[in-house]
Amino acid sequence: MRLAIVLAALPVALVLHLDSGAVVPVVIVVVLTALSALMPGSAGPALLIGYAALAMAFGDGHPLRLGVWIMIPALHLIHVTSALAAVVPVKTKIELAALKAPARRFAIVQAISFGVAAFAAFIPSGPGIGLVELLGLGALTVVIAVVALRI
Amino acid sequence: MSRADKIREAFAQSRGAHWHPTDAYSRAVWLGTGLVVAGLFLHQVEMVLFGVPLILSVLLTTKPKGTPTVSVRPVPRGAGAGVVHTVAHLDGADAEIAVVKLPGVTKAVPAHSPDLPVQIRRDAWGPGIDLRLDHLFAGPDGMHVYGPIVGTEHVRTILPPVEHHPAGPLPPRPAGLVGIHRSPRAGDSTELRDIRAFQPGDRLKRIDWRVTTRTGTVHVRERHAEADAEIVLAVDTRTDVGADVALWSSPHYGATTRPDGSLDRAVRRAASMAAGYLRQGDRVALMDLSRPQLNVRSGVGRRHLMRIRTQLVVCVQAAGWSSRVALRKLPHGSVVVLLSPFLDDEIAELAVQTRKHGHVVLAINTLPLPLKPDRETPWGEVAAELIAAEHRQRLRRMAEHGVAVTREC
Numbered sequence: 001m002r003l004a005i006v007l008a009a010l011p012v013a014l015v016l017h018l019d020s021g022a023v024v025p026v027v028i029v030v031v032l033t034a035l036s037a038l039m040p041g042s043a044g045p046a047l048l049i050g051y052a053a054l055a056m057a058f059g060d061g062h063p064l065r066l067g068v069w070i071m072i073p074a075l076h077l078i079h080v081t082s083a084l085a086a087v088v089p090v091k092t093k094i095e096l097a098a099l100k101a102p103a104r105r106f107a108i109v110q111a112i113s114f115g116v117a118a119f120a121a122f123i124p125s126g127p128g129i130g131l132v133e134l135l136g137l138g139a140l141t142v143v144i145a146v147v148a149l150r151i
Numbered sequence: 152m153s154r155a156d157k158i159r160e161a162f163a164q165s166r167g168a169h170w171h172p173t174d175a176y177s178r179a180v181w182l183g184t185g186l187v188v189a190g191l192f193l194h195q196v197e198m199v200l201f202g203v204p205l206i207l208s209v210l211l212t213t214k215p216k217g218t219p220t221v222s223v224r225p226v227p228r229g230a231g232a233g234v235v236h237t238v239a240h241l242d243g244a245d246a247e248i249a250v251v252k253l254p255g256v257t258k259a260v261p262a263h264s265p266d267l268p269v270q271i272r273r274d275a276w277g278p279g280i281d282l283r284l285d286h287l288f289a290g291p292d293g294m295h296v297y298g299p300i301v302g303t304e305h306v307r308t309i310l311p312p313v314e315h316h317p318a319g320p321l322p323p324r325p326a327g328l329v330g331i332h333r334s335p336r337a338g339d340s341t342e343l344r345d346i347r348a349f350q351p352g353d354r355l356k357r358i359d360w361r362v363t364t365r366t367g368t369v370h371v372r373e374r375h376a377e378a379d380a381e382i383v384l385a386v387d388t389r390t391d392v393g394a395d396v397a398l399w400s401s402p403h404y405g406a407t408t409r410p411d412g413s414l415d416r417a418v419r420r421a422a423s424m425a426a427g428y429l430r431q432g433d434r435v436a437l438m439d440l441s442r443p444q445l446n447v448r449s450g451v452g453r454r455h456l457m458r459i460r461t462q463l464v465v466c467v468q469a470a471g472w473s474s475r476v477a478l479r480k481l482p483h484g485s486v487v488v489l490l491s492p493f494l495d496d497e498i499a500e501l502a503v504q505t506r507k508h509g510h511v512v513l514a515i516n517t518l519p520l521p522l523k524p525d526r527e528t529p530w531g532e533v534a535a536e537l538i539a540a541e542h543r544q545r546l547r548r549m550a551e552h553g554v555a556v557t558r559e560c
Contacts, residue, residue, distance in 0.1 A: 041173070041174050042174070043174075045175075045178060046178045046182050049178075049182060049201070049205075050182060050185075050186075052201075053186055053197065053198055053201040053202070054198070056197050056201070057190070057193075057195040057197040057198045057201075058195070063195070063196045063197055064196070064197075068197050068200065071197075071201065072200055072201065072204065073204075075201050075204070076204035076205070076208070079175065079178065079179065079204070079205060079208070080208070080292055082175065082178075083173065083175030083178075083292050083293035083294060084248075084289070084292070084293045086173060086174060086175060086293060087173065087248070087250060087287060087289040087293045087296050088248075088250055088259050089250070089252075089257050091257065092250060092257040092258065092259050093256055093257065093258050093259070094258075094259040095258065095259065095260045095261065095264075097260070097261050097264065098247075098248045098249075098259050098260050098261045098264075100261070101247050101261075101291065102247070102291070102292055102293075105208070105211055105212075105291065105292060108211065109204050109207045109208055109211065110204065112203075112207055113200065113203050113204045113207065116199075116200065116203050117200050120196050120199070120200065136191055137191065140187060140188065140191055143184075143187065143206060144184060144188075146210060
């Protein structure tokens, strides 16, 4: 499972390198990946996901460029594999059947996420979209309320 | 409540036998919400898109309920050493994944999978833990866990094995009320014991008329009784040493005794000899030379063999050094089988004294020979040779006093 974290972090490092053209993001991702793989229950995965998200958000290029489409499943995969690696000791023999339900849920989440991304691609951008922003804030309020109720 | 107690309580709440959220849950909630909110306010759609899967993974999962358990089908009684098979039953409740620590391997399986086969290895006799299935149940995406739980210990006691020795030159006979050995007491066998003067109470049919006519006073013929032999198995549990002298002072972990050490040999031989003598119809007693309270009185039969084997395990559990050794309340005319590595003069002296008291003494040396010297010290070889020489001298002295000695066991 720890190997899966590393494999999921590989496209993240590659995208960040190609996006920025610098080595520093790759080094940071490698360090955070190592931390996540060694201690999946630590803050490592959160730092890795947060750093990659911020680096992509404040990078140059179109908001829905290819790198972003690759990063959406990759960052989610880092989150899921870290969560499972944190509850499974090292050298555990994992039956594939045990991963069937998480894989199914991952696919559902990704389908919805890509739907949201596709929806975002069609929303008009630029000044004068006050109504859209208002709708977005309303949707966010609903989401926060639902999440707060679940907690 | 002090601050330390509060920290301890918070720490205890984060694990144990109840459902509690993991770091992954906190990450999904706070990082997901943070990315979406920050993305909206900073007009960065990428951040929103990266945060959406995290929030969705929280929304699509629910906190599991119920009490998942792992139970093990008990190993049948009487299963001896070797490989034993049983199954572990998982009741996962709302859990999705069960992580179970089986002997030799840790497995992550679906929480509602069928029974898990469990293989238990029983390599050594004595008390021990067969199985302890530590486990943990994880909810969807590992966001909630139940445990880790330390499993129930399934303890067992394997009795020392019995090796069947050849029966010897004795003829086969059905087990009965009388034995096959000549008793020192007077009785009704055909073997002559003594001719003595008539005493009130003697039967008239025992009068020896020939001697009576010759001496002029009434004499009777006295015969031996036939009885079971009294065998006393005396085990020296004070030391447990192997062939490697370097390891003598270090404790041995993982088994009750050192494999093929002096105590292991003594117990195996004692169990086998007890089985042999009892099969022959003799009476067998067990004595712990340093702990007389653990002695077993003489008896016969299969149940007595089980009693002796069980008590041998108890003796080994209580084994330890004692400065005094004693053989108390020896039955008159018994055969004493002394099982010891004979590493000190006390035990040799005891064997000689027992022989002098008229008992037949068989000394079985349980010290593994030849001794391997300690290679880490230049005096290792000399020390090993000295120990071996003293040991040989002790055995020789016992033999000179009429003790039957076996040098190899």
